[in-house]
Amino acid sequence: MQMAQTPLHVSAGYNKAEIVKSLLEWPGNDKVELEAQNMYGETPLHMAAKNGCNEAAKLLLAHGAFIEAKANNGMTPLHLSVWYSIRSEDYATVKTLLEYNADCSAKDNEGKTPLDHLSNGPGSAKLRELLLWHSEEQRKRRALEACSETKAKMDELENELSNIVGLHELKIQLRKWAKGMLLDERRKALGLKVGARRPPHMAFLGNPGTGKTMVARILGRLLYMVGILPTDRVTEVQRTDLVGEFVGHTGPKTRRRIKEAEGGILFVDEAYRLIPMQKADDKDYGIEALEEIMSVMDGGKVVVIFAGYSEPMKRVIASNEGFCRRVTKFFHFNDFNSEELAKILHIKMNNQTEDSLLYGFKLHSSCSMDAIAALIEKETTEKQRREMNGGLVDPMLVNARENLDLRLSFDCLDTDELRTITLEDLEAGLKLLLRLGI
Numbered sequence: 001m002q003m004a005q006t007p008l009h010v011s012a013g014y015n016k017a018e019i020v021k022s023l024l025e026w027p028g029n030d031k032v033e034l035e036a037q038n039m040y041g042e043t044p045l046h047m048a049a050k051n052g053c054n055e056a057a058k059l060l061l062a063h064g065a066f067i068e069a070k071a072n073n074g075m076t077p078l079h080l081s082v083w084y085s086i087r088s089e090d091y092a093t094v095k096t097l098l099e100y101n102a103d104c105s106a107k108d109n110e111g112k113t114p115l116d117h118l119s120n121g122p123g124s125a126k127l128r129e130l131l132l133w134h135s136e137e138q139r140k141r142r143a144l145e146a147c148s149e150t151k152a153k154m155d156e157l158e159n160e161l162s163n164i165v166g167l168h169e170l171k172i173q174l175r176k177w178a179k180g181m182l183l184d185e186r187r188k189a190l191g192l193k194v195g196a197r198r199p200p201h202m203a204f205l206g207n208p209g210t211g212k213t214m215v216a217r218i219l220g221r222l223l224y225m226v227g228i229l230p231t232d233r234v235t236e237v238q239r240t241d242l243v244g245e246f247v248g249h250t251g252p253k254t255r256r257r258i259k260e261a262e263g264g265i266l267f268v269d270e271a272y273r274l275i276p277m278q279k280a281d282d283k284d285y286g287i288e289a290l291e292e293i294m295s296v297m298d299g300g301k302v303v304v305i306f307a308g309y310s311e312p313m314k315r316v317i318a319s320n321e322g323f324c325r326r327v328t329k330f331f332h333f334n335d336f337n338s339e340e341l342a343k344i345l346h347i348k349m350n351n352q353t354e355d356s357l358l359y360g361f362k363l364h365s366s367c368s369m370d371a372i373a374a375l376i377e378k379e380t381t382e383k384q385r386r387e388m389n390g391g392l393v394d395p396m397l398v399n400a401r402e403n404l405d406l407r408l409s410f411d412c413l414d415t416d417e418l419r420t421i422t423l424e425d426l427e428a429g430l431k432l433l434l435r436l437g438i
Helices: 007-013 017-024 044-050 054-062 077-088 092-099 122-161 168-189 212-225 250-261 285-296 310-319 338-350 369-379 382-407 423-436
Strands: 201-206 234-237 265-268 303-308 327-333
Touching: 007 017, 007 044, 007 054, 017 054, 044 054, 044 077, 044 092, 054 092, 077 092, 077 122, 092 122, 122 168, 122 212, 168 212, 168 327, 201 212, 201 310, 212 234, 212 265, 212 303, 234 250, 250 265, 250 285, 285 310, 303 310, 338 369, 338 382, 369 423, 382 423
Parallel strands: 201 303, 201 327, 234 265, 265 303
Antiparallel strands: none
């Protein structure tokens, strides 16, 4: 609130330290307004700063005066104290404000920092040296703060990666990207100018259930977390979402989905379905959809991930001469072995959300990873594991829970027994899954 000068403005501007102290410690109900502004938008601290009233400034700061308050012209107390020091060569108030960490990079309405107000004359040399030293220290401190945030972000990434089984090469690549992007944050905090990174377009190659969609979602969160993408949204599409039934329908349909994905990731699942297996006389609309996607991949507004079986995806790669120029990262998602499937099962049980059917349930101590791996190895063939991969785990757990319900008596009051899935439940769940072919 702007008003005429208050007693605190006047006493601070004349360095009447005793009066300032009395006003700040006034015992009555009418407390002084520490941040009251005069007609120029100046607080009492501005008044002390612009008149070199160091004792008054110390008292105001000790009582919590806002050091970055801006007057109508955008100047902070540090700006004004620098103006005073230029004229008087008395740097005491500047030093006091810097001891309280006044921001050397604060800009007034003309876009000038306190340093910018210094002339190149010899009289300003000492003041310039003082401001430059503190400016550098503040930049280092900001960089250190950015580093601690970086550490938290890397920890968050490692937590996400711990939920991905296998995929060693992909994890190394994700760590490289994350570390590079977060180091760029540190570089910028230290005042370095660095070029903006742009994430590459990718192809995820592998059988169903190998985690391609899950990794795309984690990648979306990662790229958003480190500031490369403005949103963590992953838009999942297949041929039916992109291709129209008639001439002229595919282009607009595909463009709508691309627009929806802007700022995030467009995940094209079973991308090989966009390319017909044999040459047809008529142009296939899937090729038109692929060309629409290709046309926006150089613009930087969306990251595209093509996913599908390794062998059929070769059709997509060969169908467009610009594909390999635009899609520069290829990741192979290998089939899971029994040990990896057991690990996925444990991870899923340990990360159940409240809306999950298995929330509140736990595995019996006999359900070690080795025991579950041995069970999967015994009950499934290599062909079944290759066809289902991680898709085997969820229905197996759901069936196991249903077997637990079937096995328990209505009269059961043992809370531990009511929520514990045993190895026998898992075995029954797996056998049912394989028998039904689900």
